[in-house]
Structure formats: structure tokens, C-alpha cells
Amino acid sequence: MNIEVPSTYEEVIAAAEKIKASGMMENPYAGAFKSGWNLGQEFVNMYLGHGGEFFKSGTAQPNVNNAKGIAALETIKKLTELSNPDFLTQDTNAVKEEWESGNVALMHVWNSAAASLLDDEGDQSIKEDTRLAPSPTVGGGSKPATTLxxxxxxxxxxxxxxxxxxxxxxxxxxxxxxxxxxxxxxxxxxxxxxxxxxxxxxxxxxxxxxxTSPYPSFPPYEPYAWSIKHRACGILTRKRVCRKSVGRC
Structure with missing residues (x-):
């Protein structure tokens, strides 16, 4: 289909939409969107990719109720619309199974879990067509929308x-x-x-x-992170993206 390897999430979405429109695949994208920790981590990645800061400068005051937080949610929502309708049940292992079954053309998965995609087990024809690419940027940013x-x-x-x-x-x-x-x-x-x-x-x-930013591991972040991660699914499963706040509609 003459699709170049995407380097931005905008290109990922465009590529997936092109594949879906061709009729080759109904759900060409997969990500670890399982309800709870996995989905929340995708928000962390996407929010940082948009240049977001989790706390207001010099304070422990949460700072996701802003344009970058909304943009991160909207990007994730577009990706889920190109994914298996059961995306809220899929963690990294489920995404890998989708890939190894030939059901998806694009995915974002933990790099530490990607090694098995290139090993000598499983369908070698899938392996031969598998390439691992750098994490994309998003929203015009220069840093990949991921964490180390x-x-x-x-x-x-x-x-x-x-x-x-x-x-x-x-x-x-x-x-x-x-x-x-x-x-x-x-x-x-x-x-x-x-x-x-x-x-x-x-x-x-x-x-x-x-x-790329390291995963935020400083003490004030953890309880805050769990709140985000356990509420994100409620926002994405509504018919609209919540524009009031990340944590509550």
C-alpha cells in the first residue's frame, strides 16, 4: 500500500485509516489499552509526548486539566477507534497475540516484551514481516511519546x-x-x-x-498516577472526550 514507517502518531492514525478503508483489516491498530494501569500508562506516554507537565511548577498541585491533557485523550481515542472493539481488555500480551495472529498491521507495545516477536518460536512468516520502529512523536513534539x-x-x-x-x-x-x-x-x-x-x-x-522522559517516579506522583490510570477508561468509553477534567466528567 506504499505506506512509509510512521514517525508521528498523526502518521500512525493516517496509516491505520488507510488500511481500514482498503478493507484489508477492520481493526488495523493495537495498543495496551486494558482498563486501569495499562490505559493510564498510555495517557502518561501521550501527555508527556504533547509536552505536558504533571505538576504545576514548584508544587505538588496536579496539572493535567489543560489543552495538552485533552489533546492526549483525543489522540488515544482516535487510536482506540481503529482498534479491536474489546480494546479495554487488551494488555501487552493480548496485543502481541493479535500481532502474531496477523490481525493488526500497527501496534505500540512494551519494548521489553517485543523480543518474543523476533524469536524462533511461533509463526515465522509473521516474524519475517515484523519490524520494530522507534516510538512516534505527537502534536509536533520532538520527543517520542513514551517513557523510559x-x-x-x-x-x-x-x-x-x-x-x-x-x-x-x-x-x-x-x-x-x-x-x-x-x-x-x-x-x-x-x-x-x-x-x-x-x-x-x-x-x-x-x-x-x-x-525521552523517564517514567515519573518521584513520591508525589504515585498516588496521583493511580487516580489517573483508574479513571481514564471512564472518559474514553463515553461518546465524547471529557473536556472538563481528566479525572472527572
């Missing part, structure tokens, strides 16, 4: 200082090994010397290089 997540190291508090230090040194040493990274290209993403990203990690490295 990082894992850390935890050491028990009831161990001795000597054991804690030895454990920490061993773990950090292992994490800095280019052999570890390059022998697990489908699973690991390392910003360390000697690491060469594979097909799976490429979009993550691209997102980092383009200044």
Missing part, C-alpha cells in the same frame, strides 16, 4: 556492610560487562561501553538519544 524505565539493584538491609559492599561491587561489575550485554541482545539494553544494540533494543536507544 530503568531497573535497579536491591540489597537486603539485614546483611553486613562488608557483604553489602561486596555484593554491590559484584553486581555493578557484571552489569558493566559488554559480554553480558552483547550475549543477551534480545533481553537487555545497556548504556555501557562496548554495547551494540540489536533489533529489539534499537528503539530504546533511539528514544534515549532523542531525550
Amino acid at each position: 524505565w530503568w531497573d535497579g539493584i536491591g540489597i537486603a538491609t539485614n546483611t553486613s556492610d562488608a557483604n553489602a559492599e561486596a555484593s554491590f561491587r559484584a553486581l555493578v561489575g557484571a552489569a558493566q560487562s559488554s559480554d553480558l550485554a552483547n550475549n543477551n541482545l534480545m533481553l537487555l539494553y545497556r548504556l555501557i561501553k562496548g554495547y551494540e544494540p540489536g533489533d529489539t533494543a534499537g528503539p530504546v536507544v533511539d528514544a534515549a538519544n532523542r531525550g
Whole structure:
């Protein structure tokens, strides 16, 4: 159909609409829109992509009841209209199943879960036609509409200082090994010397290089986030996008 790989969500929507209009697929797009945490996380991604700030400057006062919050919801709503009607039941695993069944042409999925799309299991004809692309921008922004997540190291508090230090040194040493990274290209993403990203990690490295925001993990955000994430589905399932507030219509 001569559709270029989309680099913006506007292009994603246009591509999906073209595919749907052709009759090739009724629901060409899939995203992790499951009611609750998943759908809320899509709002987090899209709101940040629109340049939104979750708190008013210098305060812990919520700041999503604005034009960028509405724009984020409207973008998500357009995507859901091109998705399986049961989108509120679909998490990343369900989206992957849709892809591997050949039911969708475009999807947005957790990069850490994408490795299995390129492994040696399942329908290899689907694998051969699968490419992982960088996360799109939205609303004219320059940063991808996504967030970066990082894992850390935890050491028990009831161990001795000597054991804690030895454990920490061993773990950090292992994490800095280019052999570890390059022998697990489908699973690991390392910003360390000697690491060469594979097909799976490429979009993550691209997102980092383009200044993608980390997931907001500071203390005031968490209770606020859960409120957003558990209320977003009520807004999107109405016939209109709520223009009064993100949390309440």
C-alpha cells in the first residue's frame, strides 16, 4: 500500500485509516489499552509526548486539566477507534497475540516484551514481516511519546556492610560487562561501553538519544498516577472526550 514507517502518531492514525478503508483489516491498530494501569500508562506516554507537565511548577498541585491533557485523550481515542472493539481488555500480551495472529498491521507495545516477536518460536512468516520502529512523536513534539524505565539493584538491609559492599561491587561489575550485554541482545539494553544494540533494543536507544522522559517516579506522583490510570477508561468509553477534567466528567 506504499505506506512509509510512521514517525508521528498523526502518521500512525493516517496509516491505520488507510488500511481500514482498503478493507484489508477492520481493526488495523493495537495498543495496551486494558482498563486501569495499562490505559493510564498510555495517557502518561501521550501527555508527556504533547509536552505536558504533571505538576504545576514548584508544587505538588496536579496539572493535567489543560489543552495538552485533552489533546492526549483525543489522540488515544482516535487510536482506540481503529482498534479491536474489546480494546479495554487488551494488555501487552493480548496485543502481541493479535500481532502474531496477523490481525493488526500497527501496534505500540512494551519494548521489553517485543523480543518474543523476533524469536524462533511461533509463526515465522509473521516474524519475517515484523519490524520494530522507534516510538512516534505527537502534536509536533520532538520527543517520542513514551517513557523510559530503568531497573535497579536491591540489597537486603539485614546483611553486613562488608557483604553489602561486596555484593554491590559484584553486581555493578557484571552489569558493566559488554559480554553480558552483547550475549543477551534480545533481553537487555545497556548504556555501557562496548554495547551494540540489536533489533529489539534499537528503539530504546533511539528514544534515549532523542531525550525521552523517564517514567515519573518521584513520591508525589504515585498516588496521583493511580487516580489517573483508574479513571481514564471512564472518559474514553463515553461518546465524547471529557473536556472538563481528566479525572472527572
